[in-house]
Amino acid sequence: MKKILIISFGEHTGLSIKAQLKDILGDKFEIINLSVDDSFDYCLYTDLVIFSSEEVRDICLLTVDKEFDFIVLKRVIRHECIDEILKIRENKDVLVVNDTEESCKEVINQLKKQGIDHVKYYQYYPGISEYKETDVAITPGESHLVPNGIKRVIDISARRMDVTSLIEVLMKLNCIEEYGSLVSSYFYRDMINISKKYINMYQETNRLKEILTNILDNQKNGIIYTDIENRVFVLNEEAINLLNISRQDIIGKDIYTIFKELKEDIISINNREVLVSKEKIKSNNFYSGNMIVLNEVKHIHKIDDELRKKERSKENYARYTFDDMVGDSKSVTKSIDLAKKVAKTNSTVLIQGETGTGKEVLAQAIHNESERKDYPFIAINFAAIPENLIESELFGYEEGAFTGAKKGGKIGLFKKAHKGTIFLDEIGDASLYLQSRLLRVLQEREITPVGSTETIPIDIRVIAATNKELFEEVKLKNFREDLYYRLNVMPIYSIPLRNRKEDIKLLLKYYLSKVTKNNDLSSFFTEDAIRLLEDYNWPGNIRELVNVVEYVSTIKEIGIKIDINDLPKYIVELINKNGNKDIFEAKLSLEQDLDEKELWVLRKIYKYEGIGRRTLSIISYEEGYDIGEGRIRSIMKKLRLYGYIDINKGLKGTKILKKGIERVNL
Numbered sequence: 001m002k003k004i005l006i007i008s009f010g011e012h013t014g015l016s017i018k019a020q021l022k023d024i025l026g027d028k029f030e031i032i033n034l035s036v037d038d039s040f041d042y043c044l045y046t047d048l049v050i051f052s053s054e055e056v057r058d059i060c061l062l063t064v065d066k067e068f069d070f071i072v073l074k075r076v077i078r079h080e081c082i083d084e085i086l087k088i089r090e091n092k093d094v095l096v097v098n099d100t101e102e103s104c105k106e107v108i109n110q111l112k113k114q115g116i117d118h119v120k121y122y123q124y125y126p127g128i129s130e131y132k133e134t135d136v137a138i139t140p141g142e143s144h145l146v147p148n149g150i151k152r153v154i155d156i157s158a159r160r161m162d163v164t165s166l167i168e169v170l171m172k173l174n175c176i177e178e179y180g181s182l183v184s185s186y187f188y189r190d191m192i193n194i195s196k197k198y199i200n201m202y203q204e205t206n207r208l209k210e211i212l213t214n215i216l217d218n219q220k221n222g223i224i225y226t227d228i229e230n231r232v233f234v235l236n237e238e239a240i241n242l243l244n245i246s247r248q249d250i251i252g253k254d255i256y257t258i259f260k261e262l263k264e265d266i267i268s269i270n271n272r273e274v275l276v277s278k279e280k281i282k283s284n285n286f287y288s289g290n291m292i293v294l295n296e297v298k299h300i301h302k303i304d305d306e307l308r309k310k311e312r313s314k315e316n317y318a319r320y321t322f323d324d325m326v327g328d329s330k331s332v333t334k335s336i337d338l339a340k341k342v343a344k345t346n347s348t349v350l351i352q353g354e355t356g357t358g359k360e361v362l363a364q365a366i367h368n369e370s371e372r373k374d375y376p377f378i379a380i381n382f383a384a385i386p387e388n389l390i391e392s393e394l395f396g397y398e399e400g401a402f403t404g405a406k407k408g409g410k411i412g413l414f415k416k417a418h419k420g421t422i423f424l425d426e427i428g429d430a431s432l433y434l435q436s437r438l439l440r441v442l443q444e445r446e447i448t449p450v451g452s453t454e455t456i457p458i459d460i461r462v463i464a465a466t467n468k469e470l471f472e473e474v475k476l477k478n479f480r481e482d483l484y485y486r487l488n489v490m491p492i493y494s495i496p497l498r499n500r501k502e503d504i505k506l507l508l509k510y511y512l513s514k515v516t517k518n519n520d521l522s523s524f525f526t527e528d529a530i531r532l533l534e535d536y537n538w539p540g541n542i543r544e545l546v547n548v549v550e551y552v553s554t555i556k557e558i559g560i561k562i563d564i565n566d567l568p569k570y571i572v573e574l575i576n577k578n579g580n581k582d583i584f585e586a587k588l589s590l591e592q593d594l595d596e597k598e599l600w601v602l603r604k605i606y607k608y609e610g611i612g613r614r615t616l617s618i619i620s621y622e623e624g625y626d627i628g629e630g631r632i633r634s635i636m637k638k639l640r641l642y643g644y645i646d647i648n649k650g651l652k653g654t655k656i657l658k659k660g661i662e663r664v665n666l
């Protein structure tokens with residue numbers, strides 16, 4: 001059996017050459033591999049000695065003075081490993097890692113010879129005293145030698161024999177006839193693989209190009225991509241359409257032959273208003289081109305419009321319509337007819353009326369009957385939000401406008417209401433300072449966020465409401481006269497329940513069917529109870545009536561009608577004592593309606609409007625009342641039932657009502 005000896009710097013290289021030879025020659029030859037550091041004299045008389053490189057040959061021949069047959073291999077970097085190296089940025093420092101200095105040099109030479117010379121190579125091998133600090137390394141199968149700190153290692157595995165070297169080996173061994181065809185198919189296979197790879201890449205690139213073109217062409221915005229020299233590289237259909245230019249006429253052209261300058265601005269292009277913006281594109285952290293976006297202003301308005309319509313579906317939504325307004329009485333019918341007419345206009349509305357008469361319901365119904373119904377309905381209660389917060393709630397603020405301001409700023413309620421309706425509830429409670437701010441908004445129809453100098457135009461309909469006699473407040477100089485007249489363009493009065501007694505039965509029926517699904521009053525109440533409820537003056541108006549219905553439906557037992565004694569005690573006592581006259585003067589009877597703890601809670605709500613159950617409970621412990629959160633909840637329910645407070649979620653919070661204030665001040 002013929003023998004072949006392979007000599008290389010490292011064992012790894014020798015083993016790889018051996019494997020390649022075996023792949024072609026099979027087991028017909030005995031193949032030994034040794035390193036230059038081994039003693040190889042004893043086996044030099046083989047049929048052929050193969051040096052893995054010229055450097056190896058030179059070292060070996062220096063130490064040996066025998067004649068023997070040898071060849072020096074030419075080796076090449078495997079094609080499948082080249083792509084990764086080609087992806088490295090030009091002029092990047094790259095470490096070439098191998099087991100010895102010579103083998104490092106060999107790989108570097110080889111890379112350069114094969115034309116891969118766009119990067120700067122530096123050697124690294126075990127024992128090197130100093131080496132270039134970088135974050136990319138290339139190694140021919142010696143990844144374990146790569147020093148720490150390298151982020152990307154490209155393993156090109158051991159280089160393979162060049163075809164000419166293989167033919168030389170076969171000729172020296174005298175077996176070219178036998179193995180020639182095998183060699184050609186061995187290398188041919190390689191070429192087929194390369195071709196396959198490039199065909200796949202080509203197909204993939206075409207597919208990606210097609211996807212990219214589809215994505216770009218389906219954009220509503222015009223998009224133009226330029227290279228770093230501002231030459232147009234690609235653009236989509238919408239850009240072609242907006243610029244009214246053919247693709248061929250613009251590709252490769254300097255973008256500044258089309259646009260004088262490219263700063264974010266609205267410009268007119270072929271009689272269309274277009275918002276132009278330019279952004280630098282980075283690829284692997286390097287500036288690689290620019291993207292110019294052309295956005296037709298009418299599209300922006302459309303998106304804004306859609307967003308605002310969506311906004312409506314959240315908390316900024318008006319639930320009530322005129323269909324929800326129960327009432328047959330002449331006064332109510334007249335008031336609803338007027339409100340329906342007002343709804344069709346864009347005028348500011350001022351709704352005045354006692355608490356609980358349905359001012360907010362009316363405001364929502366007007367909004368839903370108006371052309372603004374698909375846009376937000378934003379309500380803000382001037383009596384429920386602390387004075388220092390109202391300004392930023394209404395007008396929003398810029399980032400960093402004050403300590404504690406949210407990052408990115410905040411959109412004010414006026415801006416949120418754009419295109420819709422803003423409901424300024426309890427406007428009579430607005431401070432004089434806020435009144436002057438509001439006056440400006442109503443006059444100028446623009447807002448200035450807190451901490452900003454920029455004004456934002458707004459298109460809103462204003463509906464204000466109050467349970468104060470606003471004109472009296474003007475006379476007392478608590479309310480600005482000019483603002484009063486600005487608001488009082490369309491005055492509507494919300495009628496107290498005691499002035500529309502014929503609606504009481506209707507309302508009882510309506511809410512009974514809502515709460516119990518039963519709309520037969522006579523099977524629910526005794527006649528006396530109904531009469532008493534009709535006689536009652538309802539100082540808390542419809543809200544109080546709703547609470548009473550909720551109360552009686554909770555305590556009602558099956559088969560037993562609600563009688564006078566089942567009604568809330570305070571109603572019965574007031575009726576007995578006063579024959580339904582001068583209800584608010586019946587202070588004595590009221591004194592017994594709340595126990596000490598209940599009164600304490602009412603007082604705290606009066607003092608700290610908007611206060612929550614949890615805080616109330618904590619304060620109660622501090623002040624020695626020891627009232628748990630659960631008990632506070634039931635006390636609050638009772639206070640609401642008695643018409644002393646109104647419990648709202650969100651911005652409004654818990655609010656003391658007129659009747660509650662009177663009770664506290666007894």
Ligand SMILES: Nc1ncnc2c1ncn2[C@@H]1O[C@H](COP(=O)(O)OP(=O)(O)OP(=O)(O)O)[C@@H](O)[C@H]1O
Nearest residue numbers: 324325326354355356357358359360361467542543
């Ligand atoms: N016409 C109506 N028909 C049926 N229910 C009504 C009607 N008007 C008001 N309500 C009901 O009465 C209650 C109080 O209404 P709303 O909050 O609109 O009164 P308000 O006058 O705004 O009160 P406040 O001045 O205390 O804010 C709500 O539960 C509402 O559903």
